[in-house]
Amino acid sequence: MLEKSQHREQVLGFEIKFRNGMARVGAIHTAHGVFDTPIFMPVGTNGNVKLMRADQLKQIGVGILLGNSYHLAVKPGLDVIKLHGGLHNFMGWKGGILTDSGGFQVFSLRELRQINDDGVLIRSPVDGSKMFLTPELSMEIQKVLGSDIVMVLDHCPGPKESYEEALRSLKRTQQWADRCLKYGVKEGQMLFAIAQGGMYEDLRRLSAQGLSELPFDGFAVGGLSLGEEFEKTLYLTNVTVESLPSEKPRYFMGGGSPELIVHLVEIGVDMFDSVFPTRLARHGTALTFKGRLNIKSAKFKNDLDPIEGECDCVACRNYSRSYVHHLLDRGEVLGGILLTNHNLRFMMRFMERLRQSIFDGTFLDLKKEVVDSYAKSESDKFCYDSADSTLSG
Amino acid sequence: MLEKSQHREQVLGFEIKFRNGMARVGAIHTAHGVFDTPIFMPVGTNGNVKLMRADQLKQIGVGILLGNSYHLAVKPGLDVIKLHGGLHNFMGWKGGILTDSGGFQVFSLRELRQINDDGVLIRSPVDGSKMFLTPELSMEIQKVLGSDIVMVLDHCPGPKESYEEALRSLKRTQQWADRCLKYGVKEGQMLFAIAQGGMYEDLRRLSAQGLSELPFDGFAVGGLSLGEEFEKTLYLTNVTVESLPSEKPRYFMGGGSPELIVHLVEIGVDMFDSVFPTRLARHGTALTFKGRLNIKSAKFKNDLDPIEGECDCVACRNYSRSYVHHLLDRGEVLGGILLTNHNLRFMMRFMERLRQSIFDGTFLDLKKEVVDSYAKSESDKFCYDSADSTLSG
Numbered sequence: 193m194l195e196k197s198q199h200r201e202q203v204l205g206f207e208i209k210f211r212n213g214m215a216r217v218g219a220i221h222t223a224h225g226v227f228d229t230p231i232f233m234p235v236g237t238n239g240n241v242k243l244m245r246a247d248q249l250k251q252i253g254v255g256i257l258l259g260n261s262y263h264l265a266v267k268p269g270l271d272v273i274k275l276h277g278g279l280h281n282f283m284g285w286k287g288g289i290l291t292d293s294g295g296f297q298v299f300s301l302r303e304l305r306q307i308n309d310d311g312v313l314i315r316s317p318v319d320g321s322k323m324f325l326t327p328e329l330s331m332e333i334q335k336v337l338g339s340d341i342v343m344v345l346d347h348c349p350g351p352k353e354s355y356e357e358a359l360r361s362l363k364r365t366q367q368w369a370d371r372c373l374k375y376g377v378k379e380g381q382m383l384f385a386i387a388q389g390g391m392y393e394d395l396r397r398l399s400a401q402g403l404s405e406l407p408f409d410g411f412a413v414g415g416l417s418l419g420e421e422f423e424k425t426l427y428l429t430n431v432t433v434e435s436l437p438s439e440k441p442r443y444f445m446g447g448g449s450p451e452l453i454v455h456l457v458e459i460g461v462d463m464f465d466s467v468f469p470t471r472l473a474r475h476g477t478a479l480t481f482k483g484r485l486n487i488k489s490a491k492f493k494n495d496l497d498p499i500e501g502e503c504d505c506v507a508c509r510n511y512s513r514s515y516v517h518h519l520l521d522r523g524e525v526l527g528g529i530l531l532t533n534h535n536l537r538f539m540m541r542f543m544e545r546l547r548q549s550i551f552d553g554t555f556l557d558l559k560k561e562v563v564d565s566y567a568k569s570e571s572d573k574f575c576y577d578s579a580d581s582t583l584s585g
Numbered sequence: 586m587l588e589k590s591q592h593r594e595q596v597l598g599f600e601i602k603f604r605n606g607m608a609r610v611g612a613i614h615t616a617h618g619v620f621d622t623p624i625f626m627p628v629g630t631n632g633n634v635k636l637m638r639a640d641q642l643k644q645i646g647v648g649i650l651l652g653n654s655y656h657l658a659v660k661p662g663l664d665v666i667k668l669h670g671g672l673h674n675f676m677g678w679k680g681g682i683l684t685d686s687g688g689f690q691v692f693s694l695r696e697l698r699q700i701n702d703d704g705v706l707i708r709s710p711v712d713g714s715k716m717f718l719t720p721e722l723s724m725e726i727q728k729v730l731g732s733d734i735v736m737v738l739d740h741c742p743g744p745k746e747s748y749e750e751a752l753r754s755l756k757r758t759q760q761w762a763d764r765c766l767k768y769g770v771k772e773g774q775m776l777f778a779i780a781q782g783g784m785y786e787d788l789r790r791l792s793a794q795g796l797s798e799l800p801f802d803g804f805a806v807g808g809l810s811l812g813e814e815f816e817k818t819l820y821l822t823n824v825t826v827e828s829l830p831s832e833k834p835r836y837f838m839g840g841g842s843p844e845l846i847v848h849l850v851e852i853g854v855d856m857f858d859s860v861f862p863t864r865l866a867r868h869g870t871a872l873t874f875k876g877r878l879n880i881k882s883a884k885f886k887n888d889l890d891p892i893e894g895e896c897d898c899v900a901c902r903n904y905s906r907s908y909v910h911h912l913l914d915r916g917e918v919l920g921g922i923l924l925t926n927h928n929l930r931f932m933m934r935f936m937e938r939l940r941q942s943i944f945d946g947t948f949l950d951l952k953k954e955v956v957d958s959y960a961k962s963e964s965d966k967f968c969y970d971s972a973d974s975t976l977s978g
């Protein structure tokens with residue numbers, strides 16, 4: 193699936209190295225590096241992953257991160273990004289960037305927008321400014337941002353939308369995808385479509401099939417993990433994935449808990465993004481292979497162990513749970529910084545183990561381990577991404 | 586002045602390498618390293634310098650930092666610190682630590698304490714717990730913390746205290762210093778006394794002379810930079826310093842603006858601590874050799890320059906003012922993190938230039954440059970440490 197660019201030697205695209213059942217190990221080749229899949233991408237809403245410098249993300253092993261084109265177009269504005277020569281330079285990041293199209297804001301800022309077939313008028317919750325976002329404008333914004341993977345503008349329906357409304361947004365999403373394709377990306381960029389269809393199995397198939405007929409570089413599953421039941425997320429993702437071309441990358445948007453990832457990797461999803469590990473960190477929760485730990489809990493007050501014994505992150509190599517507990521207890525932001533480092537490093541280690549287990553044929557053992565650990569974990573309200581995820585990162 | 590410990594080869598103490606007028610360049614030898622003076626020590630109230638990991642402080646060139654023994658004794662509590670084998674291990678810091686005695690809290694938590702000649706009853710603003718802090722208890726706390734430089738418990742009068750009250754607190758400070766000396770420090774620790782005397786010249790002299798008769802390893806100037814006029818701070822510091830032994834280190838407590846430091850180095854002060862650079866950073870202000878820059882100002886929105894061209898910190902090497910401005914504008918904590926890195930690195934570069942200028946005989950040129958630059962700077966309310974400094978760090 194690797195295609196040579198006409199203009200230079202760079203090869204962009206997706207390669208599948210190994211399959212095991214529906215799961216696959218691959219690599220995505222971008223203008224800013226080649227990254228193994230299944231991959232997890234942290235979210236950098238405002239041109240930074242909260243509390244993290246770009247070089248620290250690299251050190252942790254992050255390959256691609258996600259930027260929010262709508263939010264960046266509002267603040268700092270495209271003129272500022274253009275002045276820096278793109279988002280990579282602006283934020284000092286040399287790795288891959290995937291930008292969403294603003295489509296998710298069509299959903300998450302529902303009360304601040306008016307939508308028609310031409311585009312969507314969004315009023316910014318930040319400064320009240322209005323933007324009429326069309327497929328073409330979204331493409332232009334992402335051109336200026338210079339992201340490696342560009343997402344089409346889509347119409348994401350809410351999880352409780354009627355069949356008729358879900359069908360309407362599906363058709364609009366298909367038309368907008370087509371307009372994005374016609375507008376085109378610049379050299380070095382790849383373009384991904386987003387399958388919608390609400391909570392309706394046949395619409396999910398219809399959307400995926402319709403988009404599959406167009407020459408996109410990859411396909412995303414949108415509009416899920418919005419509060420619906422876990423089983424429904426899995427089922428509708430499976431329905432979507434089955435209708436997408438097997439040789440193209442599949443990206444599940446806005447989901448990143450270990451339980452969810454392990455289930456979706458099993459059915460052939462390659463890419464994930466979520467504020468989950470970073471947001472949990474800021475709320476004092478660590479991710480480990482034994483499940484979640486609420487480090488704020490009094491039981492860690494005298495615990496000299498590192499957050500996770502086998503972890504090689506800067507927090508685990510240098511500090512005790514007791515120290516991190518103390519920082520969180522005193523409201524010291526360093527507690528959240530250390531946990532953000534750990535949780536992102538955990539996600540990298542987790543994805544590495546997933547890839548390895550697919551090669552090894554031990555995937556089902558790992559899946560059982562993850563499901564068992566996370567079923568035992570204290571649950572909390574930050575389990576899945578909620579509608580405000582791209583706002584609060 | 587270097588004294589060999591009886592028990593091991595380690596040599597603790599102060600050495601003066603070069604004098605130029607009253608200013609001097611020296612080195613303080615501690616159990617955790619030898620550090621050139623004049624030196625600036627960042628404040629780590631709750632076992633961390635806000636937003637900074639210990640290894641990052643080392644990278645920036647920080648030699649000694651200040652810990653607050655009262656706050657640490659309340660939270661996490663001495664049992665937790667003891668479990669870690671001391672404050673160095675707890676916070677992962679291999680450099681020097683100076684701990685204050687809790688004496689400043691006698692002043693800053695005035696409404697929460699009752700004081701008599703035996704000690705002071707302090708009610709914690711954090712959890713309401715009460716502690717009867719005596720000179721002996723303060724010494725014991727600092728023994729458990731394992732700091733390299735231990736401060737005696739003092740009674741710091743407010744800047745508007747009457748002559749009689751200032752005299753009473755001076756006498757109490759002298760008695761308490763004597764009790765601390767009798768209690769003793771553990772091997773590897775040095776003990777500094779604190780001269781008080783309020784805003785009264787003769788009391789300043791009396792306090793300094795009285796303490797100078799006792800065999801302390803160093804002497805601090807306490808109870809200044811509490812809101813009194815700049816000229817008064819300088820004058821009363823000078824009066825104090827003139828009455829202290831010339832060969833011992835002199836430490837001005839709680840002052841760290843470049844203007845103040847340059848004036849005090851000129852009259853022979855060797856050590857400084859302040860929340861000034863870190864607090865300014867969190868409020869969006871950068872320190873440079875050309876004065877302060879309020880990076881939140883709209884004029885930096887399109888500024889591609891680094892915060893300070895000649896600076897080698899991680900912020901200046903990787904990011905534009907425009908990027909930092911954007912982070913601050915969006916309320917992203919990374920903005921404060923980058924400025925904290927810069928401001929602390931600035932303080933290290935500033936102290937290095939001060940030391941060099943004393944050697945070179947160019948001190949007065951540097952003083953003029955600093956005074957001119959900082960006179961031109963936008964002033965703001967975070968100029969000097971205020972009474973709550975050890976609380977909010």
